[in-house]
Amino acid sequence: MIDLISRAILGTKYQHRRDDLIAEGWQILFEHTDNFGVFAKLRHRNGSIIVITCDYGTGELKQKTNGEVVHTETLCQS
Numbered sequence: 001m002i003d004l005i006s007r008a009i010l011g012t013k014y015q016h017r018r019d020d021l022i023a024e025g026w027q028i029l030f031e032h033t034d035n036f037g038v039f040a041k042l043r044h045r046n047g048s049i050i051v052i053t054c055d056y057g058t059g060e061l062k063q064k065t066n067g068e069v070v071h072t073e074t075l076c077q078s
Helices: 004-023
Strands: 027-034 037-043 049-055 060-065 068-074
Touching: 004 027, 004 037, 004 049, 004 060
Parallel strands: none
Antiparallel strands: 027 037, 037 049, 049 060, 060 068
């Protein structure tokens, strides 16, 4: 489990990625936040689907576009 500061940094990275996608025309279909992380599903006008997950346990931010992992980012742990 990552500490609170690392969790806040990871959450901020998630928010920036989500907000950038919204600015590009993606719409949020579903978003859920709990003590384990954040999950969001977005759809574009062209029908493409993006799923973003932020896992506080592993410190990992992952983006899948149409089911294929296109971005993974892991927060360094000390």
